[in-house]
Amino acid sequence: MIAQALGAEPEHMAQILRAERDRLAERISRNQARLQVLERLAADGLPGYEVTMNRAPERRLAVVRTVCTPAEIGTCVEEGVGRLLPVLGKTGIAWDPPLWGLYPLDLEDRMEIAVGVQATQGEGSPGLEFEVLPGGLVSETLHAGPYAQLPLACNALFAAIHERGLRPQAPVREAYLVGPEEAPQEELMTRLIIPVQESTA
Numbered sequence: 001m002i003a004q005a006l007g008a009e010p011e012h013m014a015q016i017l018r019a020e021r022d023r024l025a026e027r028i029s030r031n032q033a034r035l036q037v038l039e040r041l042a043a044d045g046l047p048g049y050e051v052t053m054n055r056a057p058e059r060r061l062a063v064v065r066t067v068c069t070p071a072e073i074g075t076c077v078e079e080g081v082g083r084l085l086p087v088l089g090k091t092g093i094a095w096d097p098p099l100w101g102l103y104p105l106d107l108e109d110r111m112e113i114a115v116g117v118q119a120t121q122g123e124g125s126p127g128l129e130f131e132v133l134p135g136g137l138v139s140e141t142l143h144a145g146p147y148a149q150l151p152l153a154c155n156a157l158f159a160a161i162h163e164r165g166l167r168p169q170a171p172v173r174e175a176y177l178v179g180p181e182e183a184p185q186e187e188l189m190t191r192l193i194i195p196v197q198e199s200t201a
Contacts, residue, residue, distance in 0.1 A: 049141040049156035053164070056193065058135040061100055062093060062128045063116030070107040074147060077101055080115030083127070093122035099179070102131070102171040105194075114171075133173065133195075139166070140193040146185040150174070153192050161196050169195040 064083045068076040081099060088095055095117040102114040114131065123130060139161050143153035154172065161168050178189035 049143070049153055051139055051141045051156055051160040053137065053139055053196075056133075056135055056138040056140075056195070059100075059118050059133040060120060061102075061114075061116035061131050061133065062088065062095065062119040062122055062125070063100075063102065063114040063131050064127070065112055065114045065129065067110055067112050069109055069111075073103075073107075073113065076113060077115055080113075084115055084117065087125065087127040088117065088119075088122075091122060091125045091128075093119050093125060093128075095119040099176045101174040101176070102133075103174070105168055105170050105172060133171075136195060137166075137197075138193050138195050139168075140191060143190045143192060144186075145188060147188065147190070150190060150192065153190075154194075157192055157194050161194060164196075166196040169197050 062084070064080050064087075066076045066080055087093075096119075097117070100116050100118070102116065104111050104113075114129075116131065119130075122128060139157050141153050141157055143150055158168060173193040173195075175191040175193065176188075177191055178187065180188065183189075
């Protein structure tokens with residue numbers, strides 16, 4: 001890549017180098033998140049998540065959507081909240097906390113995520129979409145700590161679902177009960193919820 005850049009025209013060379021810089025920054029970000037998870041595992045061992053099976057009610061969320069990579073999730077969620085709350089305030093839509101994040105079952109290189117809040121009105125509001133999350137059987141657990149360590153809780157949910165002979169259904173739901181504006185990273189509280197369907201196999 002560097003050799004290709006050095007042999008290119010100056011303008012094209014800068015473009016190649018910027019693209020390589022962005023790829024490297026994303027790789028570093030992913031590795032930093034993995035490092036934080038490994039450090040927690042080394043210090044505390046595998047966290048013991050209490051996984052429960054419950055019936056969740058139907059929820060209607062006002063959401064904004066974006067497409068991102070796994071490394072960009074944190075930034076994209078912040079940007080989503082920055083887009084969502086002003087629209088809610090401007091339109092006067094009543095909503096109930098907490099904030100929600102909606103994710104695919106598998107974190108792909110480019111994936112659509114959504115940030116939303118529970119709202120019963122506001123259909124047709126510019127800048128907002130509405131998504132109904134069906135009620136039904138879900139597997140859930142509570143995660144205390146930084147968002148970078150949420151994969152530990154997610155893995156515990158997936159393991160519990162498969163042990164029970166059930167199948168996970170998208171989207172994975174995260175309810176941000178205590179956010180960064182309310183507490184330090186170690187005291188953040190997030191409820192993870194994965195809808196499940198009984199296996200027909």
